[in-house]
Amino acid sequence: MRRPLLVTADETLLEELLRLAAAAGTTPDVAADPAGVLRAWATAPCVLVGDDVAARAVRCAPERRDGVRVVGWQADADTFRAALALGAEEVCELPRAESHLVALLLDLDDLGRAPGAVLGVVGGSGGAGATTLACALGQVAASCGAALVVDCDPQGPGADRVLGLEQEPGVRWDALVRGGGRLGASSLREAVPSRGGLGVLTWPHEALDGPARPAASPHAVGEAFGDACREAVAAGRRGHDLVVLDLPRAGDDLVADLAGRCDLVLVVVVPDVAAVASTQRTCRRLGETEALRLVVRGSGLDPAEVARVTGVPVAARLPDQRGLSEAVDLGLGPVRSHRGPLARTARALLALPEVGLVPARGRAA
Ligand SMILES: Nc1ncnc2c1ncn2[C@@H]1O[C@H](COP(=O)(O)OP(=O)(O)OP(=O)(O)O)[C@@H](O)[C@H]1O
Ligand SMILES: [Mg+2]
Structure with a gap:
């Protein structure tokens, strides 16, 4: 299975996302700093960016791609601004988005596949x-x-x-x-x-x-x-x-x-x-x-x-x-x-x- 990329320095958020990934049977690649993972950003099947590092990710200007999501506990205007600048598909607020994220991680191998x-x-x-x-x-x-x-x-x-x-x-x-x-x-x-x-x-x-x-x-x-x-x-x-x-x-x-x-x-x-x-x-x-x-x-x-x-x-x-x-x-x-x-x-x-x-x-x- 291809590994998703998780970028966050927030330990509680990381713990929660690792738990959801485990429920979906996948092990993500994890980084605390977006600057160090620009290549993986372009090639991972999906990228989950913690809202704690979203603004920093914008400054790194990663390649625009599909399948980027900003994840956090409580999204505010800054979160949405950063998500927009990153070309993120959505902002996922936990714990509400839990099952949505699990389903997304379950489907990693089929991301980008046109629906039949x-x-x-x-x-x-x-x-x-x-x-x-x-x-x-x-x-x-x-x-x-x-x-x-x-x-x-x-x-x-x-x-x-x-x-x-x-x-x-x-x-x-x-x-x-x-x-x-x-x-x-x-x-x-x-x-x-x-x-x-x-x-x-x-x-x-x-x-x-x-x-x-x-x-x-x-x-x-x-x-x-x-x-x-x-x-x-x-x-x-x-x-x-x-x-x-x-x-x-x-x-x-x-x-x-x-x-x-x-x-x-x-x-x-x-x-x-x-x-x-x-x-x-x-x-x-x-x-x-x-x-x-x-x-x-x-x-x-x-x-x-x-x-x-x-x-x-x-x-x-x-x-x-x-x-x-x-x-x-x-x-x-x-x-x-x-x-x-x-x-x-x-x-x-x-x-x-x-x-x-x-x-x-x-x-x-
Ligand atoms: N194209 C066909 N040419 C010749 N015989 C056919 C053809 N399609 C179905 N049959 C025959 O008609 C019978 C019923 O077929 P089938 O079970 O596919 O129908 P069904 O509409 O699904 O029936 P049911 O109402 O039980 O669901 C079978 O014996 C099958 O071999
Ligand atoms: Mg029949």
Whole structure:
């Protein structure tokens, strides 16, 4: 892990900042005098300057850079003046800013990384192909960056199974819900089951003596699951190029809340009369959002007609893919070949301006 730079001569402040750094699992480089650390100032992943030496730091005229913060017990006008002169991003007052600073120190390795896109995928009707598409998007995105599939559907098959990652060790929902609190972007990325740039956050394996998942909606495990989901989306975005949410169709507030956090929500629709009627309801339950797009799977009604009836534009068509269950049973995930319909549709969806990923052809995790 890259070491942050702490500059302060105030022993109590130093002690407190070292404690926060330890909570974030990092050991900072420490200096009492800004004049001696001008090179480290330019290269450290972040710089925390005590308000006791902020004015002195201004006189040293360190290189302007992002990620500088002035920290103190009580900020006054001089503190803000110095922070402004240093080009600091903010002034952090302790103890109020404690958890903010811990979260910042947890994310050091990801500082400067552009936040990734968040794509929601939901089936317009049951069995439409949402989980399959969510996993395919993750596989294809992993060819050009870090991708995370977040399985928010307690009734689904388990995204780890669909992706062939069920044997990989790592943290699942039960551990995150128990842990609570702020998640670091890199800790989430490194903790979940993963292979080749593709991670999955999903449910624990079913225990032999009874189901380990909640029986009904995600709300059955209470507010804690909602908090864990929101935290995973935020940390996932900070630490990945793409986060794909496999959203359940059960229209509760949490699903609408998560959909509202997505850059795009893809509604997979089978183009027949009954499925389109279900899709209309699903879209309505997702709430007012400009971010809905249809993915029309298979053939049937004209996609333009489906768009007219639902009031949601079509982003892509997805022809049926042969040999899908075999590929999943073999642990290869739904994308077996980069020329197949799922890979082609996923590439087109990832290239949409709201997502902005241009995956390489011929490689999928
Ligand atoms: N692109 C596709 N081509 C062919 N078959 C598909 C495709 N997508 C999904 N299927 C098949 O449809 C079935 C349902 O797929 P999936 O589980 O992805 O749907 P879902 O919308 O997530 O369902 P649920 O309502 O249970 O969440 C599976 O048997 C899968 O193999
Ligand atoms: Mg599903």
